[in-house]
Every structure is written in structure tokens, then in C-alpha cells.
Amino acid sequence: MYGTFTSLLLLLGVAVALVWAFRRIKLPAILAYLCAGIIAGPHVMGWIPDPDEYHLIAELGIVLLLFSLGLEFSLPKMIAMRRLVFGLGAAQVLGSLLVFLTIGFLILGNWASALAVAGALALSSTAVVIKQLSESSQTATRRGQVSVAILLFQDIAVVPLLIVIPLLAGGGSDGSIAYSLLMAMVKGAAVIAVLMAVGKWILPFAFREIANQRTDELFVLATLLVALVAGGLTHAFGLSMALGAFLAGMMLGESKYKHQLEADIRPFRDILMGLFFTTVGMQLALNSFIQSLHWVLLIILGMALVKLLIIRYVAKALGERDRDAWGSAVSLFQMGEFGFVIVALASSYQLLSADVSSILIGVGVFSMAVTPLVIQKLQPLVSMLVRESEAEPNIEQKVDASTSEHQVLICGFGRVGQTVSRFLDAEGIRHIAVDNDPMRVQEAVAGGAPVYFGDSAKRDILRAVGAARVPLIIISFSDDQRAIEVLREIRAMNEKAYVIVRSRDDLNLDKLNEAGASQVVPDTLEASLMLISHVLSHSGIPIRRILSRLEQERRNHYGDMHGFYPGSQTTIDHETADKLEFLHAVNLPEQAWAVGQAVADLDWDAHEVKLKALRRDDVEVEEPASQLELRAGDVVLLSGKPRHVESAERWLLEG
Template sequence: MNGTFADVLLLLAIAVVLVWGFRRVKLPAILAYLVAGIIAGPDVTAWIKDPNEYHFVAELGVVLLLFSLGLEFSLPKMIAMRRLVFGLGAGEVVICTLLFAGLAYVLMGDWTAAMVIGGTLALSSTAVVIKQLGESSQLTTRKGQATVSVLLFQDIAVVPMLIIIPLLAASSAEVSIWESLGIALLKGAGVVVVLMAIGKWVLPHIFREIARLRTDELFVLATLLVALVAGGLTHLFGLSMALGAFLAGMMLGESKYKHQLEADIRPFRDILMGLFFITVGMQLDLDVFWQNLHWILLGVLLIGAIKMLVVRLLAGAMGEREEDSWGAGLMLFQMGEFGFVLVALALTYNLLSQDVASMLVGVGVLGMAVTPMAIQRCRQLVAPLVRGKSRAQEADIKQPDVSEPKQVLVLGFGRVGQTISRFLTNEGIDHLAIDHDTKRVQEAVAGGAKVYFGDAARRDILRAVHADKVELIIISFAEDHKALEVLKAIREINDHAEIIVRSRDDVRLQEMMESGATQVVPDTLEASLMLVSQVLSRSGVPIRRILSRLDQARRSHYGEMHGFYPGETTDMDPEKIDRLQFLHAVQLTDNAYACGKELKELALDDIAVQVKSVRRGDEEFSEVHGDFTLCKGDVVLLAGGPRAIEASESYLLNG
């Protein structure tokens, strides 16, 4: 028992360090878990004597992953994107599976192993690709939508693959694959009917009762129980546990408890999936990996090239632009996390040798490692492939006259940008908008709007529209990091223009001001001001006083509005936490260090904290200065970052 405990402790320690290190260099956590498994495995430190001891717990991770996948499975979304999902997605999975299986059969001569390899390599990494698309602001682009559609179908295709692998093992004995598949389909249909009936008539009542009790741990336990019972039921019928979990997730995916279930299951899923990927890493034979490194590198390139070509031809046949077709293919070049699941399952049923499994894991690890870089540089990488036609297609979009600088530039022609443009048009103000969404620009130009097609973060595009001479520029992007990138690009060529930047909230307000913004307009704070103006107006406050107060708030860069009281539902994302501004009330006890001291003596500004007010009994001091003396019993309202507030509270109370 002590040995097992020490093993788990070492695994956790190395996983924590590696995940931290990998995330610092913006690599996916999956790779960190795989490397942790390699280090703990028999070829490096041999801490874990028998990786099979952890097999059951790791399998639970796969079950919870499929349960989460079922929760996210949306039939309306599938129907809305059916052309790309069932055209491009299905085509990619079927064609790539057959091509890779054919190549594997030629090399190995074993058709069951070849089918497993074909299915494994046809899949791409949903977790890594979706995250990178979001971070690079490409999720809503045409190539981003095509990529998501293929990933959506691949996620669905995983379920039959998980069913087929045990059948391939069974068929290699005495029963034919078609007979096994027919029996499995009958069993599957029966299980689906039973689970759907339970999901429709039983589970909603159970979860409604649990929700009434408002007990978080009971909700979590019930969620885990549903996922595991559904998995156990399919396992009882000789099918994959993951299939049952997926069906359970699907049943609950349409319920009003979907988001709560997702939030509850995520910590368990992530930890157990981490353990699963560690066990995959343990199975990597490093001798085989190093001896065949040249073949693995060649495999990554060949697999990527085949996937790119297949997606390019399919997307092109469906009328997608050449640049978007190549871009979607490039984003899908890697082997995905479900590939590791299939490799592990095939190893369990002895369908693959240890050497082949190690090579497949190596292909997956290398592919996923370079995926973030490939997606970030997607346009530059595909540019040589489409240079001739891409320019011609861009030329098909009728560009407005940009021979002379305009009075106003609107960067981003989404809903906010279009609203600004309409008002400018109504006032007869000469302006130009820039947007990189092909369809939107074509629609807008056809409707008579002055929109220039191009990426506003590129300096050549900015110079083409005379951004270096324009006096007023509005940045209306929904993504703050994109707005910051564009803001910095403009300030490099134009240091005199007034730049008004739209922001989601005040998290990056200071950073934007320091980067050269004249005014930042946060959506949440402006919405608050509009609500305040309505409330004050209906309460009888004169309109002149209301306008004066709104103007004062904007001139002070929303100074009085920064900071809010956090609650249990506040997003405590580690990447955002340092930029948030919280409010926190500290009551000075009888022996508090700050009692009898003036604010200037305490110098709280050095800790980056502001004293908003002090309440003494029934009296409140809303404006306190350096000579204000604190007394015991005072309640000091602090504003600042979470860590700064913690430090200030400790300082006020203990010195």
C-alpha cells in the first residue's frame, strides 16, 4: 500500500510540474501528461512497476470524457451545420480511414490492425484545435467553421470505432465481423431504447428533486452515478462502457441541467483523463521511438499531407475558397486525443503490437506539439499553395476607393461596427470599415456599405487605407486581445490619431490605455451606465444631471465603477485573476495594526490598493485622504486585485 501511495504521489508531483511548464510555453496539457507517463514508465525511472494497475481508473477518465462529449452533442447544431458535418466531416473520416488502413495493410499485411490504424490516424485533436482556434480568433472564420464541422463528425465517429475494435478482436477468432457487428447493433439498439426511456421519464424527476435540495455534492454524486451506470449497462451487453456514457450525456445534454452537469464533471474528467494519458505515455517504448524517429517524423508529415489534400479536395468540391480549404486541412493534420484512446483499447485486445502502438503514440505526440504553432501561422503556411488564385479571389470582392484618407476608420464590421457605420452615414461623415470575413464583406459591399476586405492587424493593410493619416479610428472587435494587437499596429504608424477601443469589460482597460487608446469603451460598464440613466430618469432626476454624471464617469475612465464584490459564480480563471478588480470590506478589530494610524502612514498605494470608503458605525466617509485616521471598529472598503487585497487585509490587521 505504501509503495502504491508513493507511486501516486510521485506521479502527481511530476504531472503538476510538467503541466505548469508546458502551459508556460503554450503547449497542451495532454503532452505534459504523456511525458509524465514516459518519465514514470519502465524505460526511464520505472517508478510504476505495472501500468495495468491504473488501467481501470484511467478507463473511468475515458468514460467521463465521452459523457462530456454527449453533453456537448447538440442535434440542432448538427442540423444547422449538416452540409459541412455530413459532407466534409464524413468524407474526411471515411476517405482518410480507408487510405491510412490501405497503407497500413501494405506495410503490415494484417487487415484488423490496419483498420485500427486507419481509424486512429483519421481523427484529429478536438481539444487542442478548438482551443487554438479560439485563442487565435479564427473560430468564426470560414476555415474555422469547416474545421469545427469535421471535428464534430470525428467525435461522433469515435463511438462506432469504440464498438468495432472489440468486435475486430472477436472476429479474428471464430465469428465473422459482419455477424458480430449485427449482434452488436441489435444489442446497441436495445441499450439505446432502455437508456433513452430512462433519460426521458426517470432522470429529469431525479435531477429536479436533487436540484431542489441545493446540495452540490449530491448533484456531483448523481452525475457520476448516471455516467457510470450507463457505462456499466452497455458493458453488461458486451459493448464499450464509453458508448453508455456518451448516450447518458446525450440524454442529459438537452436538459436545463446541462451546464451544471458539465461544470460538476469537469474536474473529475480532467484528472482521470490526465491519468489515462499518463498510462498511454507509460506504454511508449522509448527504444522503439528513438530507433524509428525518422519514420515517425516522416509519418507526421505524410499523414498531415494526406489529410490536408483530402480536406482541400472535399472542401473545394463543396464550393469553399481555396485558402479556407487548405487552412482547414492544415488545422486537422495531427492525430487526436481519441487516437490515444483507440490505441490503448487496441493494445488491450492485442490488435496492435507494442512497437506499432509506440510509433502511433510518437506520431500523436509530435503532431500535437506543433499544432499550436501551425494554427497560429496558418495563413503564412498555406499562402504559397494559394498565392495565384487567392489574390484573384480577393480581387473578386469589389474594394471601395481608398485613394484618399477618410475622416473615420471603423476596424471590425460586426454588429457594433455596422451600427457605428449606420450612424456615421446618417450624419454624412465620410468613413471606411475594414473586415476580414469574406462573406460579410461581400454582403455589405453588395448592400452599398464602404467595407475594405483585409486583416486590420497587418501594417500593409493599414497603410493601404491611409491609417497613418486618419484622425479618428474606432476598433470594434469583440476579442480584447485582437483589439490590443490592432491598437499596437496602428500606434506604430500613427501617433496622433484619436483611437476609441471597444472592450468586453474593464479587465484590459489599463493595458489598452497604456498601448495608446484615447478612450476605451467597455461593454459591461457602458451597459451599466445606460441602465443607470434609465433608472435615474424614471426616478425624477433631471436629464442634465444624468448626462453630467455619465460624462464624469467616462472622463475618469470609469474610475468609480472599477471593482466588484466577487461571488461563488465569479470566473476565477488563473489567466484573468491578476487583471480583475475586486471590492472587499475589512473590519478593524480592537488589536488591528491600522488602528490609530493615518492612511498616508499605511501607504496602501504601494500595494496597488485603493481605499474607496470607510464606514464608522452609521457614518460613512466616501472620500478619505492621507490624513484620515483609522479607528477600531472601522470597516475599510478596499479596491484592487485579489492578491493585493489579501496582502492589504493582512497588513491592516497584523502589520
């Protein structure tokens, strides 16, 4: 009915509209892609009658996602995680397979069919879980690493399942099955060894040569080529493409190019991942799904319960904390994308009926759709599952009773916060910090820093770290909107504290002061002051005079430093247009309306601009006298917001 181009155009239009709508109501974009796939698929609008046509392109999204994940894991880290990958991962897959196989045989009465169902349900979604963990900054947490380890083993376990199911359907002997599995293991070990050797000795040299050319598109092309070749190589030897991409990324993760590689691959990864989730949504037949909804929900509950119990108790037995064990278990409750592959394979060999296949596809789509919401609410869910006596001590318990003795509270423990902390330590000033990055807090605590995990915009956290009593508070992150939220909470409990706020520039200076900041330190203006101090010192100006001038600027809230001359690279959007302050020089020709008018007679305030200076005959007058009349050829230097400056220029020229 529709051409390929028209179909894609309609799919993209629906996807854009749904992603916008879902993000507006703070729902994950994955849900929007799934809904777009359901709408565009063969069972609703029929714009794309055969989703398999796009499956290979969509699968590239998973390849690039795993390549990005591999960049975050070095070989030593993977060796250190072998207990989790081959211990916990193997226990989860084998345990789940055994339980589901038994239940499946009791219902279906056929071991081959039961194995297909068990294989589909035992695997979790690498694409959804890793994407959501990355977006919520949980990949580096312990529970995130436990989840990744299990997913890596599941990707390996797909291979024997895809080999065994056709053999069982064809009535293969035990000897043929064992031989096929042995050959798959030998091929897998060989291709992994080749990839690791190439990644360690050839790729760093190749990327060094490419980087020396300083051509961005060449670097991007090389990155895509490496990820796809690695995935294609493992696929050719019977392993998953995602596993090969992960190994290639892991080898390059030890190089100095890892951050550039990740940045280059991200746009392609996100677009292709979106296409992948739409193809998942296309597989759902709405009529069958609605008719069998009770079975879908029952299977999801049973699948989630089995995975939760196995992962939680095996992880606990391996020494993981209760919170991390439950956190990874909850994250992996769903059916994965490889489950669709197993269902399709089993259906092609007539191991599963159309009704059973439809129910399993419904289980996969529905459980994957719910997963982003579950991972977003992971902390509260884990808190419900973990008994209070075993729970990780909350911040109130971790902060000692002597918080009242702390002289400084640092909100945000990034680079600036850590630098402040080091100087306070050097002077023996007691202080405490709070930060919401779990990896940073873990590293800092291991190094002996007085930092605690928590969101400093929450009143309970601020109260726990003594914000109500501490005399000096520093907000060290450069997110003005978040800083305003923190300021309001601080001022609600402590009106006397001196609060120093770091800001990237002076766009929100007034808002920060109104919210309760005692002093705002804009990065750009302070950098300018430091540069000025070096220049003046090198020019022979006495240091006392320099310090006095700098202090005067700070007391004046950087008054003389507001406003700048815009250039061709200056970006102005609707958010910054009313915050920026420009300097603009207006040359008065003979016919200008303002010629002959005295400075005092011109109503500068009505046009919301300031007369910063007047240049006449190459002599600049910073504070022109009020009775001074403007002449033709004068250059008037105006300061104000962009639209006010433009309007004032027309006023001076035309009246």
C-alpha cells in the first residue's frame, strides 16, 4: 500500500511526536519508540507490513550500544568480574532454565518446546537495561556492574540455545548436539582471541594514525567500521554481534581515545536503538495481546519471581550486599530481545503454536515497556524489599553527631568541590560534602574524603548534613536552576548562613541573589579577574592596588564587567536573550535625532539601557557630564539587553 520511503516517513513522524509527548510527561523515550512501532506495525496501521526488513539495521543499535559499554570496561576489570559473569550469570541462566523448563514441560508436554519457552524467558533485555542504567548513571554502581555481568553471560548463553533448539526439533542425537556445542565453543574461543589480539596491538596504532590526520569524519568512520567488523566477525562464527562489539570496545577502552570514540558513536547508537525498539513494538499483535492479557501478566509475574529469587540469593551467597543483590534482580526481571529470536526460531521449526508465540511476544514487549519505569524507581523498590535492619545506612545514620562542629558544607563534590575541600583540609577547617554521583562518592569515601551520597536539593538530606547549623555553605556545581532549588531549601532552614554559589556566567546573577545567595562567583568573570591580575602584575602595578581593584569589582557584583561586544559566534536564543547584557557602539551621523541633545535630556532609563561611555575625536569619556551635548561623529557606547540596545539605537538615530 505504501512505498518504503512513505512508510519510513510516517514512522519517523509518529516517533518524533511520541518521543516529544512522552518526554513532556517525563516518561522514557523507549516507551515512545515501542508505541510508535505498535502503531506503524502490521497489526495496527500496516505502514510497515514486514518488520523483519528493518531488523538487521535495528540490530546495529544493539551492536553500537554494547560497543559503548565495552569502552567503559577494561580487560583487568572484566577479569576481576569473572566471578560475577561465570558464577552469578551462569547460576541465573541455568537456574531459570531449569525452573522454566520443568513448568513448560508440565504445560506443553514436549521437552523441545519447553526448552524454547525456557530459553526465551531466562534471558533479559541487554538493550533496555543497559540504556536505562546509563541514562540514570547507574552503570558504574555495584548493582549496575552485577547486572552487566549477568547480561554478558546471557549473551554467551544465547549461542548454545540457538544451536540446540533446531537439533532437538530435528530429533538430533546426544552425540550430534555435544559435537555442535563443542565446535561452537572452539570457534568462539578462537574469534575472541583474535579480537583481543587485534584490539590490543593493532587498533591503538591504527587510531593513533587516524587521529594524527585530524579529520573528524575519518575518526567517525573508523569507529563505526571497528564496531561493525567486530560484531560481524563474531556473528560469522555463531556468536552474537553484540558480544563482538563489546570485546572491541573493551580493548579500545584502555586507550586514550575512549571518550572521543564514545562521543562519536552516540548519535548513531541512539538513532538505531530507537529503530530497534520500534521493530520490537511492531511484533505485538494488539488483538491477540488483549485477548491473552491475563496469561501475559501471569507469565510476567512468574518470570519476575523466579529471576528475582535466583539472582538475589545467588548474589547474596557470592558476598554481594542485599541492596545490590535486589537491585540487579529487579533490573533483570523482563524478557529480552534475544527471546524474540528464540521464539521466531522455535516457531519456524513448529515447536511453538501461533497462540503460544503470540503470548510470548506479548510478554516480551510488555515487560520491556515496563522496565524503564522500574529502573527509574529502583531505589524506592529496593528499599521496600530490603529489611530496614539490613538496609544500607541512610545518610542520617552515616553522619556523625558532631556535624554541628563543621564550619563548611560543600554541595557538590565535583572538581571544584574537591579543590575547595583540599584547601580546607590544608588549613585544618572542618567541613562536610554531599554529592549525588554514587561512583564519585564511593571513590571519595575510599580516599578518606568527608563526603556523603544524597541530593542536596532535598531538605531531609540538607538537614542530615547539618545545613541548618553550619555558618558557611558552598554550592560548587554550575547548574543555576538546581542551585536555586538548593538555595531555597537552605534558606528555609538557615537564614544566617553565608552561602557562596558558583555559576558558569552572569546570566542568572539576579535570580541567584534573589533566591538567597550571599555571593555568586561566575566562572567566566572570575577567570577574567585572574587573568587581569596576572596582566597588571606583569605590567608592574603594585599587588596591593591590584587586590584592591579586584575586591572592588567583587563588592560591586562585577558591575563594570557586565556586558560584552557580541561576535559572529555569539549564540542568542529565547532563553538567554533576556539575560545577556551587550555592549553596542552607536555612531551618530549628522541627521541623527539625538545630535544636539544634552545627555541629561535623554531618557536612558525609559529605554532600559545605560550610557557606558562617549567617544569624541578618539578620546573616550567614561562618565560624560549631564549638560554635554551630543555631536555628529560621536560614538555612544550603550549597555543593555540585546532587544533594548537595538531599540535604543533606533531611538537615538530616528527619535
